[in-house]
Amino acid sequence: xxxxxxxxxxxxxxxxxxxxxxxxxxxxxxxxxxxxxxxxxxxxxxxxxxxxxxxxxxxxxxxxxxxxxxxxxxxxxxxxxxxxxxxxxxxxxxxxxxxxxxxxxxxxxxxxxxxxxxxxxxxxxxxxxx
Numbered sequence: 001x002x003x004x005x006x007x008x009x010x011x012x013x014x015x016x017x018x019x020x021x022x023x024x025x026x027x028x029x030x031x032x033x034x035x036x037x038x039x040x041x042x043x044x045x046x047x048x049x050x051x052x053x054x055x056x057x058x059x060x061x062x063x064x065x066x067x068x069x070x071x072x073x074x075x076x077x078x079x080x081x082x083x084x085x086x087x088x089x090x091x092x093x094x095x096x097x098x099x100x101x102x103x104x105x106x107x108x109x110x111x112x113x114x115x116x117x118x119x120x121x122x123x124x125x126x127x128x129x130x
Contacts, residue, residue: 005053008053008054011054011076012053012054012076013075013076016056016075016076016083017083017084017085018085019046019058019083019085019088020046020049020088021046021047021048021049021089021091021093021094021095021096022045022046022088022089022090022091022096022109022112023045023046023085023086023087023088023089024043024044024045024046024085024086024087024089025043025044025045025046025058025060025083025084025085025086026041026042026043026082026083026084026086027041027042027043027044027058027060027071027073027080027082027083028040028041028080028081028082028083028084029041029042029073029079029080029081030078030079030080030081031079039081042060042062042071042073043062043086044060044061044062044069044071045060045061045062045089045096045099045107045109046058046059046060046096047059047060047061047070047095047096047097047099048094048095048096048097054076055074056074056075056076057072057073057074057075058072058073058075058083059071059072059073060072060073061099061100063107066103068100087111088111088112088113089109089110089111089112090109090110090111090112091109091110096109
């Protein structure tokens with residue numbers, strides 16, 4: 001195992017919740033205001049998941065006063081305290097960038113009430129064997 005991959009494994013979070021594109025999530029993010037820190041919850045729909053390993057990020061989009069707000073969260077960052085899945089969406093795309101052009105009820109996605117087809121965001125190779 002190369003040195004960079006070993007350092008990445010040491011700094012990764014032991015568990016990242018299982019969520020995927022189309023899911024509505026609450027991201028508990030630690031923000032700093034002056035010398036105080038507090039946790040702010042960002043609720044929205046996951047429109048993209050990119051990267052692998054410690055570089056894995058999720059783009060979350062929500063509507064605030066009719067304006068679309070997107071934020072990219074590094075999943076293994078110490079600032080991301082927790083991610084909770086509120087509902088699962090059923091989508092047929094890997095990236096939901098088309099939601100940027102939609103407004104109102106057209107933004108809604110179908111809900112997935114059935115079984116999940118396996119872990120979607122926590123795919124990790126077993127690097128201990130190599």
